[in-house]
Amino acid sequence: MALDPKIRINLERSVVMLADGNPTALEALTGMVRGFGVRKQFKCKSGAEAMHIVKTQELDLIIMDSIMPDMDGYDFLRWLRREAQPEAQFTPVIMLSGHAARSTVEKSRDSGSNFVIAKPFTPELLLQRIFWVAKDERQMVKAENYVGPDRRFKNLGPPLGMKGRRKGDLSGTIGAATDPNMDQNDIDMLLKPSRVAL
Incomplete structure (x- = not known):
């Protein structure tokens, strides 16, 4: 999916933390994010620095790598989501991984990641994912x-025949009609195509 040239997002005032135990990969990531316009970056080479x-x-x-020298990114993410100060717990996280195996993606998701990107990746892909996270409306x-983040991308309500567990779940029952049925002519x-006068 290519970036829409009409979309404009200013990242200049964003504050981003980058964490990667590999110094070369960290510098490459820093250059990419600086190229996106982000001026305030914090670079971390370990989980302790990130904390x-x-x-x-x-x-x-x-934006952090799943493998760090002192702790893996999953442990950091579990700490962030459960033990960090309340205002930091829901900071969006993009997890980077050298493996795109299903188990890795599921582990990242289950730890509380907003998105997973497999290495190597292009700057365009990273920027697309940053835009996606910025527009993500999941609670x-x-x-x-x-x-x-809510693992469901669509809120389709609870499965048929089951009571919903969330306040926002829609009822599975359909109420009685409030208006009379339309007749076939209507x-x-x-459905009939019609001309539109310009």
Whole structure:
């Protein structure tokens, strides 16, 4: 999916934390994000550094590798979602991974990641994912076994025959009609092509 040239998002005032244990990969990531217009970046080479930044800075986005020298990105993400200060817990996180196996994606999702990107990736792909995360309207969920963005991309309500567990779930029953049914002529007129005068 190519970027729409009409879309304009100004990232100049965004505060982004980048975390990668590989210094070369961290510098490449820094250059990409700087190229997107982000001026305020925090670079971390370990999970401990990343935890310190989260405790002391207000962040708009975290981009981190799944493998760090002292802790993996999944452990960091679980800490962020459950133990960090409340204002930081729902900071969007894009997880980078050298493996795109289904188990890796599921582990990242279950840890509370907003999106997973497999390495190597292009700057265009990373920018697309940043835009996607910026426009993501999923609510954040805080439950006993999971904290992070709602895993459902569409709210279709609970499965048929089951009662919903969330306040926003729609009822599975259909109420009685409030208006009379349309007659066939009215339905045909809706489906009939007609000329529009300009």
